[in-house]
Amino acid sequence: KLALFCAACPQPGINLPDNWKEDTNCVLYHWSFIADGNFKANHLAPRNVEDDMHL
Secondary structure: OOOOOOOOOOOOOOOOOOOOOOOOOHHHHOOOOOOOOOOOOHHHOOOOHHHOOOO
16 A cells, blocks of 8 residues: 555556466566665765864
């Protein structure tokens, strides 16, 4: 429920033919899950180390 609908992804009852399970070219109906792995904590890096005041 949290994922966005992808119009290009195979959706039974929406954009797949009725006989998609019997099709010999089953490669056409595989799902791929792709995630963005850019998980950097850039907001934690100091911008100006010279301006950093030690307490």
